[in-house]
Amino acid sequence: MDAAVAAVFEAYPVAVRDRLLRLREMIIETAASTPGVGALEETLKWGQVSYLTPESGSGTTVRIDVDAASGQPAIYVNCQTDLVDGYREVYPEAFAYQGTRAVVIGEAPDEAALRHVIAQALTYHARKKAR
Template identity: 40%
Template sequence: MTAMKPEVRALFDEAPPDARAGLDRLRALIFEVAQSAGVEVSEETRWGQPAYLAPQGTTLRLGLPRDGGRFALFAHCRTTLIPDFRDATHGAFRTEKNRAILFDDADEVDPAALTPMIRAALTWHERKRR
């Protein structure tokens, strides 16, 4: 996995310990999905949050939600990623409108459920051209 840039590490270190474990799991899953999909991902900061960018994808961000949940996986609100995820998982996860999946515990990070959504985000523009 890619080493964290200092500015990203600082954001992870600022998170409460119970949220940090979940954020670490989500970060690892994003890089795992990118590798399996053959997609290059860069880790940056956007809007004060760790952000994951792929050349043919849309940005995913990790952070602490304002309302509900201890940590979250954010997607661009103008995509259908969160509604598609909600439909695919039959509402099994809490979401915040069309912008985030909310988690209370690191054990809620389910790779089987999240992998298709992360892969879709990392290949969003490529997928839309087909």
């Protein structure tokens, strides 16, 4: 883990940090098990820990942070995509949503649904090209 990324994680309160680190693990694991994603780049964008697919170009940037309104971890995607609308349609009760940019993760998220959400973001561009 890059020192700047580690510093962002260290700045969170322990309980939130642990949940964000688990979310980080899920993103890395999901990328590794999703065909076509390739290597991830972990960096900071807008001060948020972010994951890019530079090798394959398959996905949109996935950022993780704490939702200011709820204090819960959230996954942020480009608001110009239709991803959050799609998540909302498939998982109307599994998560809270923030407009077209964020999936707010509750205390005990459905892990299979969360992995699907992550995989959809990491393959967004590849799926658009295939249409």
